[in-house]
Amino acid sequence: MTGTALLEVADLRVAFPSAAGMVEAVRGIDLAIAPGEAVGLLGESGSGKSVSSLALMRLVAAPGRVRASKLAFDGHDLLTLGDGAMQALRGRAMAMVFQDPQTALNPAFRVGSQLLHVLRAHERLAPAVARNRVHEILELVGLPDPPRVMRAYPHELSGGMRQRALIGMALIARPRLLIADEPTTALDVTVQAQIVDLFRRLRRELDLTLLFITHNLDLMAELCDRALVMYAGLIVEAGPVEALFAAPRHPYTRMLLECVPRLEPERRALTVIRGMPPRPGAALPGCPFAPRCPGADDRCRTSRPLEQRRGEHRVACWQAAP
Amino acid sequence: MSRAAPLMELEGVAVDFALERNPILRLMGRGRTMRAVDRVDLRIETGAVVGLVGESGSGKSTTANAILRLLRPSEGRLRFRGTDIAQAPERDLVEFRRHVQMVFQDSHSALNPRKTVARTLTETLRHRHGRLPDLRDRAVALLAATGLAAETMARYPHELSGGQRQRIGIARALAMEPSFIVADEPVSSLDVSLQAQIINLLSGLRAERGLTMLFISHDLALVNHLCDRVAVMFAGRIVETGTPAEVLHGAAHPYTRALIAAVPRGLKGRHRHGAPPLPRQDTVVGGCPYVARCPEAIALCRTAPPALTALSAGHAAACHRVATP
Numbered sequence: 322m323t324g325t326a327l328l329e330v331a332d333l334r335v336a337f338p339s340a341a342g343m344v345e346a347v348r349g350i351d352l353a354i355a356p357g358e359a360v361g362l363l364g365e366s367g368s369g370k371s372v373s374s375l376a377l378m379r380l381v382a383a384p385g386r387v388r389a390s391k392l393a394f395d396g397h398d399l400l401t402l403g404d405g406a407m408q409a410l411r412g413r414a415m416a417m418v419f420q421d422p423q424t425a426l427n428p429a430f431r432v433g434s435q436l437l438h439v440l441r442a443h444e445r446l447a448p449a450v451a452r453n454r455v456h457e458i459l460e461l462v463g464l465p466d467p468p469r470v471m472r473a474y475p476h477e478l479s480g481g482m483r484q485r486a487l488i489g490m491a492l493i494a495r496p497r498l499l500i501a502d503e504p505t506t507a508l509d510v511t512v513q514a515q516i517v518d519l520f521r522r523l524r525r526e527l528d529l530t531l532l533f534i535t536h537n538l539d540l541m542a543e544l545c546d547r548a549l550v551m552y553a554g555l556i557v558e559a560g561p562v563e564a565l566f567a568a569p570r571h572p573y574t575r576m577l578l579e580c581v582p583r584l585e586p587e588r589r590a591l592t593v594i595r596g597m598p599p600r601p602g603a604a605l606p607g608c609p610f611a612p613r614c615p616g617a618d619d620r621c622r623t624s625r626p627l628e629q630r631r632g633e634h635r636v637a638c639w640q641a642a643p
Numbered sequence: 644m645s646r647a648a649p650l651m652e653l654e655g656v657a658v659d660f661a662l663e664r665n666p667i668l669r670l671m672g673r674g675r676t677m678r679a680v681d682r683v684d685l686r687i688e689t690g691a692v693v694g695l696v697g698e699s700g701s702g703k704s705t706t707a708n709a710i711l712r713l714l715r716p717s718e719g720r721l722r723f724r725g726t727d728i729a730q731a732p733e734r735d736l737v738e739f740r741r742h743v744q745m746v747f748q749d750s751h752s753a754l755n756p757r758k759t760v761a762r763t764l765t766e767t768l769r770h771r772h773g774r775l776p777d778l779r780d781r782a783v784a785l786l787a788a789t790g791l792a793a794e795t796m797a798r799y800p801h802e803l804s805g806g807q808r809q810r811i812g813i814a815r816a817l818a819m820e821p822s823f824i825v826a827d828e829p830v831s832s833l834d835v836s837l838q839a840q841i842i843n844l845l846s847g848l849r850a851e852r853g854l855t856m857l858f859i860s861h862d863l864a865l866v867n868h869l870c871d872r873v874a875v876m877f878a879g880r881i882v883e884t885g886t887p888a889e890v891l892h893g894a895a896h897p898y899t900r901a902l903i904a905a906v907p908r909g910l911k912g913r914h915r916h917g918a919p920p921l922p923r924q925d926t927v928v929g930g931c932p933y934v935a936r937c938p939e940a941i942a943l944c945r946t947a948p949p950a951l952t953a954l955s956a957g958h959a960a961a962c963h964r965v966a967t968p
Contacts, residue, residue, distance in 0.1 A: 365834035366805075480699075509698040510861060514905035536835060539907035566910050580839035582868035584906055586892050591839040591868065597804055 326353040327498060327530050328377065328415075331391035335369070335376050337601075338384050344602035346372045348554035356497070359524060359531040361541035361562070363577075364551035367598055370534050373551070374500050377532075378417060379407050395497065413443055416491040420503040422483035426475040432486050433471025436493060443494040454493065461526075462489040463519055481512035488519065492527070499523075502534045517544055538578060542566055547633075550574050553599050553609035560634030570629075570636040573610045608639065616640050648725055650823055650855045651687040651710060656680060656719035656729070658705050679705045681879040682719065684951065687823075692849060692856040694870035694887070696863060696902070702879040703859045707825050710857065711743060712736055741771070744816035748828035750808035754800040760786070760811055761796040767818040785814040790844060806837035813844065817852075827859045842869055863906055867891050872957070875899050878932035881951060885958035895960035897937050931963065939964050 335347040347369040354360050364370040376387045379399060392399040395414060399407065419425045427435060436455045440446065446454065452471075459467035462485040475483055484504060491499060501520070505513035521544065523529050535541050541548055541562070548565050550558040550573065558571040569575040579592035596613045599605055608626050611617040618639075626639045663674025680702045687693050695703045709716045712728060721729040723739055731739075747753040754763060764782035768775075775781070783793045789810040800808055809829060816824055826845070830838040846869055849856060860866050866873055867887045874884040875896065883896040894900045930945040931937070937944065943963045951961045 365836060510863070511698060511901060511905040513907075517907070537907060538835075539909040539912070542909040543907050543912040562913075563910060577835060581835050582839075582842070582862075582864040584864050584867055584891060584903065584908075586888060588868055591843055593839050593843055594836040597806065597837075 327356045328354040329393045333389040335372050336386045350556045357528050359545045361545035361548040362534045368551040369554040370551050413494045415498040416496040418491045418501045418504045421507050422487050428475050432473050436490050439490050440493050458489040458493050480508050498530045500532045558636045564634045570641045571638050572614050649686040650689045652722040653685040654720040655682045656716045657682050658709050659717040691871045694866035694873045695859045697876035701876040703876050743823045744819050744821040746812050746816050746826040746829045750812045753812050756800050760798050767815050771819050789814045823855045825857045883960040889958040895965045896962045897939050898933050
């Protein structure tokens with residue numbers, strides 16, 4: 322994928338200080354996203370998926386520490402880029418949508434003024450032109466009657482409308498990459514389906530590249546082309562969504578698929594992944610999943626599994642058949 | 644379905660909230676009100692797990708609060724083992740409260756951060772049984788029953804993970820030896836791998852202890868997995884009720900079908916598009932509350948509210964199109 326990738330990351334590590342010294346929340350991940358692609362980053366809380374996405378935008382504040390051997394976006398080296406130039410990329414080249422639309426909007430300002438504020442931070446526009454741009458973007462994200470939405474305060478909108486307004490805010494300076502961190506987790510299932518539909522349409526109409534962070538496997542499979550599965554700060558499996566779902570190769574991915582109840586007429590016992598993810602900073606000489614893995618042996622517990630490739634499908638597991 | 648006396652039976656239960664700003668009218672119980680729960684009928688048989696599903700704002704939690712008598716219903720009857728407790732004064736509810744326990748969604752705010760697990764559990768046990776010499780042993784037994792080690796006794800809530808805290812919430816409920824547990828979204832703030840652990844724990848406890856349970860959730864797949872009966876709520880009313888097979892695989896109400904269609908289905912959902920548009924103006928005076936969102940509405944739906952109509956022995960839906968196809 323080298324050369325054609327919009328975003329390319331190698332050996333990304335993010336660490337935070339703790340009583341026991343610096344603790345790595347992200348422990349060396351590689352990731353490449355091609356233009357127009359939708360990539361899902363799947364993981365449970367504490368797996369490092371949100372911290373990774375913040376690091377991509379260079380939003381990890383001190384005393385957090387980000388290291389990587391490569392962090393490139395659209396020809397820019399984000400590792401060496403100055404703060405001013407990085408700030409210019411945020412919003413215009415890469416933008417972010419967060420989980421909770423309630424806290425991401427300022428409750429004291431009208432939605433319209435918040436959108437105008439963001440737009441003005443990126444472009445100098447005559448007031449009438451700016452208003453038109455906000456109208457257009459609100460219509461694009463499926464909010465009927467843009468003047469009414471602009472006049473509203475955040476609490477006057479439903480959760481789904483607020484999330485649409487936030488997606489509009491992220492897209493208003495026409496970024497190429499949108500990072501969406503659990504954008505539907507706080508929403509009802511019916512509203513979630515609409516927001517996913519909106520993302521699909523935006524990909525088609527704007528040729529948007531999407532990094533979709535979620536813990537919901539079924540949702541990710543509906544929307545994304547490729548998936549990365551994160552566990553304890555590492556990517557344990559990555560590949561095209563079809564391959565990953567039809568034939569998962571890492572036991573964590575497989576058990577994650579089996580532990581989700583589904584709407585099937587026959588009830589089956591839910592697979593339970595025993596135990597809990599390792600605490601940050603825990604010594605993990607081997608595979609991070611070994612303590613919970615039913616198939617782990619001594620090698621799994623003592624040495625970090627190497628990555629195996631089968632075409633685009635990568636897995637880090639000693640037990641996976643080559 | 645046996646016609647034995649249900650453990651809990653709701654008959655025409657309604658809950659109104661005051662919206663009136665004038666304090667005098669408010670005190671007099673007059674002025675503007677909002678009906679959050681609208682004449683709900685629900686039977687919860689002894690030993691059954693009943694799932695209550697719906698979107699946020701549909702009235703599921705308010706219904707649960709009425710069942711627990713954490714608020715007083717404005718109308719209707721609430722029979723616990725045959726006795727109507729809808730308007731009973733607090734002093735008559737002591738015995739009832741011993742039998743009914745709740746498990747909350749947010750285990751973090753449901754536990755006192757300044758008490759160790761041991762204190763939380765032994766205080767509850769003492770409240771139930773009095774000063775017994777073996778309260779500590781009983782607390783350890785409760786931890787074992789919920790899959791936690793005895794070392795957990797010395798921990799404070801912040802030292803536990805979300806899944807462990809939710810187990811403590813369940814252990815505390817069990818300490819009262821209840822016959823009925825109301826669980827309001829008990830796993831929706833947990834990771835998927837922990838959800839399965841808690842769901843299996845609940846279904847195991849139910850089998851071992853013969854617990855009756857009201858399980859409130861917005862996750863239809865969870866309800867399908869755990870419950871014997873399902874009630875679907877919309878705008879304060881129960882619009883469909885039956886077994887999971889009847890309701891989730893033979894849905895009669897268009898709202899139930901919309902809820903089912905919205906569930907993500909992995910690879911099978913990749914090529915679907917066009918989630919149904921949902922106008923949010925759900926307040927229709929006089930007609931069916933779902934009419935503004937319903938793709939199948941007929942003229943009658945705008946003028947008369949549909950009543951819950953039986954389709955088979957245990958399956959009922961409140962839809963004119965079902966009654967008059």
